[in-house]
Amino acid sequence: MELLNNIWNALTTPNETLISILSIPFTIIENTLLMLLFLSILNINATRKQKILYVLLMTAISFLSTYIIPAPFNLIINYLLILLLIHFIFKTDLLRTILAFILPTLIFVLLGMLLSNPYLYVFNISADDLLTIPIYRLIYVFSQYFIVLIIYFIFKHKAIVLDIFNDIDKKHKQIIYSNLFFGIFTLLMQCIITIYYIDNLPLSITFLTFLSTLAYFSISIYSLTKVMQLASTTQKLQNAEEYNKTLTILHDNVRGFKHDFDNIVTTIGGYVKTNDMEGLKKYYVQLEDDCQKVNSLYVLNPKLINNPGVYSLLTTKYHEAEKQGIKMNMTLLLDLSKLNMKIYEFTRILGILLDNAIDASKECDEKVINIIFRDDEKHHRQLIIIENTYKDKDVDTEKIFNKGFSGKENHTGLGLWEVRKILNKSKNLSLYTTKNEKYFSQQIEIYY
Numbered sequence: 001m002e003l004l005n006n007i008w009n010a011l012t013t014p015n016e017t018l019i020s021i022l023s024i025p026f027t028i029i030e031n032t033l034l035m036l037l038f039l040s041i042l043n044i045n046a047t048r049k050q051k052i053l054y055v056l057l058m059t060a061i062s063f064l065s066t067y068i069i070p071a072p073f074n075l076i077i078n079y080l081l082i083l084l085l086i087h088f089i090f091k092t093d094l095l096r097t098i099l100a101f102i103l104p105t106l107i108f109v110l111l112g113m114l115l116s117n118p119y120l121y122v123f124n125i126s127a128d129d130l131l132t133i134p135i136y137r138l139i140y141v142f143s144q145y146f147i148v149l150i151i152y153f154i155f156k157h158k159a160i161v162l163d164i165f166n167d168i169d170k171k172h173k174q175i176i177y178s179n180l181f182f183g184i185f186t187l188l189m190q191c192i193i194t195i196y197y198i199d200n201l202p203l204s205i206t207f208l209t210f211l212s213t214l215a216y217f218s219i220s221i222y223s224l225t226k227v228m229q230l231a232s233t234t235q236k237l238q239n240a241e242e243y244n245k246t247l248t249i250l251h252d253n254v255r256g257f258k259h260d261f262d263n264i265v266t267t268i269g270g271y272v273k274t275n276d277m278e279g280l281k282k283y284y285v286q287l288e289d290d291c292q293k294v295n296s297l298y299v300l301n302p303k304l305i306n307n308p309g310v311y312s313l314l315t316t317k318y319h320e321a322e323k324q325g326i327k328m329n330m331t332l333l334l335d336l337s338k339l340n341m342k343i344y345e346f347t348r349i350l351g352i353l354l355d356n357a358i359d360a361s362k363e364c365d366e367k368v369i370n371i372i373f374r375d376d377e378k379h380h381r382q383l384i385i386i387e388n389t390y391k392d393k394d395v396d397t398e399k400i401f402n403k404g405f406s407g408k409e410n411h412t413g414l415g416l417w418e419v420r421k422i423l424n425k426s427k428n429l430s431l432y433t434t435k436n437e438k439y440f441s442q443q444i445e446i447y448y
Contacts, residue, residue: 038103041155050089083101305336333372348422349419352416369388380447381446385441430447
């Protein structure tokens, strides 16, 4: 009985030692919840090792910033370190890094603003009591964590994902960055007010501050949504323009075939009647080339290439190759909407490889580029194969990836070096470079 009384006294009286001990599991739980929120909201794939590393480092940083760095500078440094850890551990770009920080932090701050003052009012305690008496601290913290956990499960099971930032142009990103900068500043100010001045704020002012902050972020999210819609509409218009070009070329080719159909049949008949199989074979090869061109144009369809960024890139490179007199053949046997890597990185790699293929094949007598997209379910991988005719048969397939290496004048030699940088930071991505007497080949393998 005496033991129970001692425990109760420890929980119900100011006890900074016990609060310090409890802060260890509190910090671990809070960092875990923050991580789960941004991973779920932004649809960021992470390994178990990455998750554990992030929680451990964030816990260590939280304690160092709390007990070593004076307030309010500890908050600023803590926020900066969170951004750096997210960027380097989860390999996120700048926009996703900022969103991964601001969205879950916003949830915690808004909950703190909503809960703290009413909580002090209901239990008739001061902010110092909340910070120093373990029982009040436990109830408050676990109430906050329980609500955050509910929010996390809503995001996870209702598939509410902010996966809309892959194909945003530079102009729209600048608008978003400006908005997020002021959002972070607002969060910082609200944190300082909530932590240091909560005792002096009337309940009505707290509630009004909560509503105004919520309104600010609601309007910001609404404006961001409109920016996203504008960016998406712009991309669709560009794709429609490219598709119209493709349809025009396809229409002209089909009209040409229709006009020459009788002549084609007559020519084939002549070879058959004279039993000239060698002549027929040569004629068939020439006819097949034209048919392949029509087939490639048919593949340049946004319904088949069902990713706007990849579609825009492929149509641009196709028309660029056509101007150089290069025959580009495409085979699409892959659902690009299910590509198991970031579209931004994929289009960077694909663009560099296609540029190199165009540069190499345009110097040849036979100018050909073959592009194949297919799914290799047996080996759990997606394959993209780019092969092109080339002139320099002595090209070193290893040295071409070195920084500054280039076989051409006025080229920086950074393209394939950049490709290798992306490959090195991706665990499910490989690139195999081979060559034979006719084709130089690059095979991208994306494992799932």
